[in-house]
Amino acid sequence: MKSPVEILKEIRPEFDFTASSDFIEDGMLDSFDMVTFVSTLDKTYGISIQGVDIVPENFKNLQTIEALLRKSGVQL
């Protein structure tokens, strides 16, 4: 199963997501990237991340993304 960082790398291969603490501020993810990312996470982990949780704060860095996945029922 692909990890979140591997999925991010597929969406935006030009960035190093392990080297940033704020993907949004650093211009690494725009709103459509978030949609693509959520759709891939849903399929990969068999979940449906709630629409109200698709906000930039939850996609700032790998820690907030992992917290979102745990909230959505994924055991990491």
Added chain:
Amino acid sequence: MNFTFRRKRISGLLTVVPANERSFVEEMKNFNFPEARSLKLKEVMGYDKRRLVEPGVCVSDLAVFGLQHLFDLSLLNRDEIDALFLVTQSPDHFMPPTSNIIQGRLGLKQDVFCLDISQGCAGFVIGLIQAFLLLEQDNIRKVVLINADVLSRKASPKDRNIYPLIGDGASITVLERDTEDSVIHANLKMDGSRAEALIIPAGGLRIPSTSETARLEEVGDNNLRAKDHLFMDGAAIFNFVQVEVPPLIESLLARAGISMDSVDYFFCHQPNRFMLEKLADKMKIPHDKMPNNVVEYFGNNSGATIPTAITFNLRERLLREKLRVCLAGFGAGLTWSAMLISLGNVDFNTIIEYK
């Protein structure tokens, strides 16, 4: 705000889409955006084909074409129309009302109530509410509701946030009294404090159109847009829909004493597939009960998406069957609205092409 109507029905639906079909794959090169990312977006959002008017085609052209089609096939008698409501965000002119123009071009009787309603993606339910209110009058027997927009003419072809999802089109819905003791529930909410989330900033009297407002500007994410163009704060609108629409539908069904399971279909406004799937998941509605294919085949044609979804997905089935459906629109204003209605045994339910 809640509404209840009795002994009213929809007796026919016609959708008019432009014959001119565009393909997302062909248009991808217009955006300053890597092809691979556009293709992923296509898959998730459902972007594929859409119908756009040719230059110069206006809302009244689509409406007149559709109504004339109904007259020609004797599906509607022009002398029976007591009211003609047009819901649009892209009228032919500031003045006069486009509904009057339609009346004049079709030679409808003078004893008719023409009214333009400035609403967009929530406009189908808003228009139905207005029509049902008017049908409370003894002398009003038949109301024609038109939802039509040609917003592709106000969208920047260089704006990937808006352009790939926009479609043009019109729907014509005929409403009349019901001999059965039917009950229709509706509710709506509005929040003008968030009006700027979905707006065409220039072109009205607040910011008149000038060469300056027509100039394309870099607006982030490699998109180019002018102040004369349609702007949507996509993230804000997405969040608005996910937060506000589920409780609106839940309160509507609770007031009607109807469970989610006993609704046959949920026809929501059709901005994109992703948003509707998230909405369905939130309310635990199976995806096949909430069709989301209008953006894929026609594009988002504003207030006409709900009737487009009904005509496209139910077609002949509605001619012989009655279904309990929940309608939900949301968009400019901000406005959000829902209606629970028994729909079926209609005289017509079809889609035609404007050429």
